[in-house]
Amino acid sequence: MKQEISPAAASADDETALRRTPSQKRSRERVEQILACATAIIQEKGSDAMRMSEVAEKAGISIGSLYQYFPDKAAIVRTLAERYNAVCSECIAAELAKVTSLAELRDAFAVLFDIYYDMFLAEPVMRDIWSAMQADKALREIDLQQSRIGGRLLADVWARFAPGTPREAIDSAAFLIMHLGDCTMRLAVSVERAEGDQIVEAYKRMILRDFVADGPGGGASLIDISGVRS
Amino acid sequence: MKQEISPAAASADDETALRRTPSQKRSRERVEQILACATAIIQEKGSDAMRMSEVAEKAGISIGSLYQYFPDKAAIVRTLAERYNAVCSECIAAELAKVTSLAELRDAFAVLFDIYYDMFLAEPVMRDIWSAMQADKALREIDLQQSRIGGRLLADVWARFAPGTPREAIDSAAFLIMHLGDCTMRLAVSVERAEGDQIVEAYKRMILRDFVADGPGGGASLIDISGVRS
DNA sequence: TGCAAATGTGAGAGATACTCATGTTTGTGG
DNA sequence: CCACAAACATGAGTATCTCTCACATTTGCA
Numbered sequence: 001m002k003q004e005i006s007p008a009a010a011s012a013d014d015e016t017a018l019r020r021t022p023s024q025k026r027s028r029e030r031v032e033q034i035l036a037c038a039t040a041i042i043q044e045k046g047s048d049a050m051r052m053s054e055v056a057e058k059a060g061i062s063i064g065s066l067y068q069y070f071p072d073k074a075a076i077v078r079t080l081a082e083r084y085n086a087v088c089s090e091c092i093a094a095e096l097a098k099v100t101s102l103a104e105l106r107d108a109f110a111v112l113f114d115i116y117y118d119m120f121l122a123e124p125v126m127r128d129i130w131s132a133m134q135a136d137k138a139l140r141e142i143d144l145q146q147s148r149i150g151g152r153l154l155a156d157v158w159a160r161f162a163p164g165t166p167r168e169a170i171d172s173a174a175f176l177i178m179h180l181g182d183c184t185m186r187l188a189v190s191v192e193r194a195e196g197d198q199i200v201e202a203y204k205r206m207i208l209r210d211f212v213a214d215g216p217g218g219g220a221s222l223i224d225i226s227g228v229r230s
Numbered sequence: 231m232k233q234e235i236s237p238a239a240a241s242a243d244d245e246t247a248l249r250r251t252p253s254q255k256r257s258r259e260r261v262e263q264i265l266a267c268a269t270a271i272i273q274e275k276g277s278d279a280m281r282m283s284e285v286a287e288k289a290g291i292s293i294g295s296l297y298q299y300f301p302d303k304a305a306i307v308r309t310l311a312e313r314y315n316a317v318c319s320e321c322i323a324a325e326l327a328k329v330t331s332l333a334e335l336r337d338a339f340a341v342l343f344d345i346y347y348d349m350f351l352a353e354p355v356m357r358d359i360w361s362a363m364q365a366d367k368a369l370r371e372i373d374l375q376q377s378r379i380g381g382r383l384l385a386d387v388w389a390r391f392a393p394g395t396p397r398e399a400i401d402s403a404a405f406l407i408m409h410l411g412d413c414t415m416r417l418a419v420s421v422e423r424a425e426g427d428q429i430v431e432a433y434k435r436m437i438l439r440d441f442v443a444d445g446p447g448g449g450a451s452l453i454d455i456s457g458v459r460s
Numbered sequence: 461t462g463c464a465a466a467t468g469t470g471a472g473a474g475a476t477a478c479t480c481a482t483g484t485t486t487g488t489g490g
Numbered sequence: 491c492c493a494c495a496a497a498c499a500t501g502a503g504t505a506t507c508t509c510t511c512a513c514a515t516t517t518g519c520a
Contacts (some may be wrong), residue, residue: 020497020498022497024485024486024487024497024498024500026497026498027497027498028486030498030499045367046365046367047365048364048365048366051333051475051476051477051478052476052477052478053477054254061499061500062499062500063477063478063500063501063503064478064479064480064498064499064500064501065498065499065500066478066480067477067479067496068498068499071478072477072478073477073478111518123347131364131365131370132364132365133365134361134364134365135276135277135278135361135362135365137275137276138275140361140420144417144420144421147417158479169428170431172425172428172429173432175429176417176429176433179413179417180410180413180414180433182349183409183410183413184406184410186256187374187377187406187409190370190374191374195402198402199402199406202402202403202406203406203410209439254466254467254518255515255518256467256516256517257466257468258468259469259518260467281506281507281508282507282508282509283507283508289469291469292468292469292470293469293470293508293509294467294468294469294470294509294510294511295467295468295469296509297508297509297510298466298467299516301509302509303508383462399476433462461520462519462520463501463518463519463520464517464518464519464520465516465517465518465519466516466517467514467515467516467517468513468515468516469494469511469512469513469514469515469516470513471510471511471512471519472493472509472510472511473508473509473510473511474507474508474509474510475506475507475508475509476505476506476508477504477505477506477507477508478504478505478506479501479502479503479504479505479514480499480500480501480503481500481502482499482501482503483499483500483505484497484498484499484500485496485497485498485499486495486496486497486498487493487494487495487496487497488493488494488495488496489493489494490491490492490493490498
């Protein structure tokens with residue numbers, strides 16, 4: 001849909017969706033301003049109804065400046081998604097880093113879910129940004145990737161305390177736990193607070209039960225290598 | 231965004247997103263043709279990239295005819311979503327209708343998940359249509375409503391075999407089970423078949439475990455009325 | 461058969477994402 | 491402090507899209 005303009009620096013376009021790498025202070029502030037305004041609009045009316053002209057006006061810049069930094073509308077959404085995903089990954093990694101036993105993993109997991117839920121409650125726009133991503137095939141991949149990253153972080157720790165269990169089974173279970181965790185949080189912030197609380201608690205109980213369950217290394221129901229679909 | 235044109239019949243616009251109620255055979259076929267073409271395009275490139283002109287051309291009709299029936303692009307997506315939701319609801323109701331005990335509920339549930347998964351495998355476009363809905367705030371509500379309907383169907387049966395458990399707790403658990411079931415199916419059809427199978431089996435094991443668990447009426451981990459968020 | 465209602469049509473109005481030629485600001489070496 | 495190149499800013503313009511409307515055609519029925 002778009003051809004490269006090839007900015008001065010940034011030979012590899014690795015992690016950022018930015019078109020031009022802002023080097024001066026003014027422009028760096030501008031990028032933040034754009035993202036903040038886009039966030040507010042997405043939260044208010046959804047990404048579908050977000051107009052690029054509206055973002056530019058709200059940020060107090062011209063349409064042209066907007067496109068200096070973001071090659072298209074999806075890039076704004078993508079940048080926001082990547083930021084929130086990075087925060088989530090750090091949060092998961094930090095909590096799991098403390099763990100030295102299966103019992104501690106269980107505790108860490110309970111804490112993790114609470115932190116996660118608080119994050120969603122504090123920034124309900126995370127859900128709107130996620131919704132915005134779903135309509136675009138390329139952006140949907142980012143979401144899936146994020147569940148994989150979270151799942152991998154969990155599986156790395158989990159595997160240490162489940163010596164007999166095949167790594168593949170753990171990977172799969174961890175991936176599902178993380179993905180459904182995300183789904184649960186988004187559901188929880190979509191309904192009234194009291195019901196959301198109840199939902200998050202229910203999910204925590206269901207998952208945590210698997211960590212104290214019978215079988216080597218816990219997770220007796222999620223992990224069952226003999227289970228093959230009929 | 232749009233003002234009513236007020237079609238001849240259909241005083242209450244209850245269940246359909248159609249603008250005009252097609253009364254002749256030709257037009258009824260046309261609506262089906264439109265939906266079929268839209269489905270194919272959404273599956274191929276996503277709803278975002280679907281052009282109304284493209285749908286019209288593929289269906290062999292003019293743009294004007296397209297708008298005779300669907301007031302806007304979202305209405306097409308909405309109609310498709312409502313159709314799939316209706317199929318899912320019927321499928322759930324049919325399977326639950328047979329149940330006369332908690333053990334049977336467990337079996338019915340296992341079968342239900344398999345049927346559900348097969349539906350998603352046969353019609354992967356269900357996932358794309360769901361994705362299309364997420365970008366629009368009004369359409370997102372439909373998705374939530376569908377989880378509520380499925381949850382209600384399950385809760386009605388479940389409650390019969392869990393006399394001591396508060397209905398509210400059952401409602402909440404059933405809602406979450408159905409919603410996460412949907413999330414699981416969509417995840418499963420997004421990855422390779424072997425991994426998808428594994429994921430669905432894992433979710434089934436996790437949920438079914440709750441139906442044979444200790445406590446009155448099963449569901450010991452999902453249902454815990456004493457659990458309040460710290 | 462003739463007429464009214466239903467349906468079909470596509471040029472075009474309005475709106476939006478994105479471009480590009482040109483003007484302005486910033487940092488820097490002399 | 492100046493000059494100059496690179497970075498940055500601008501907004502009218504272009505391409506493309508959704509949706510409308512005035513009019514043409516087809517259908518069912520008395």
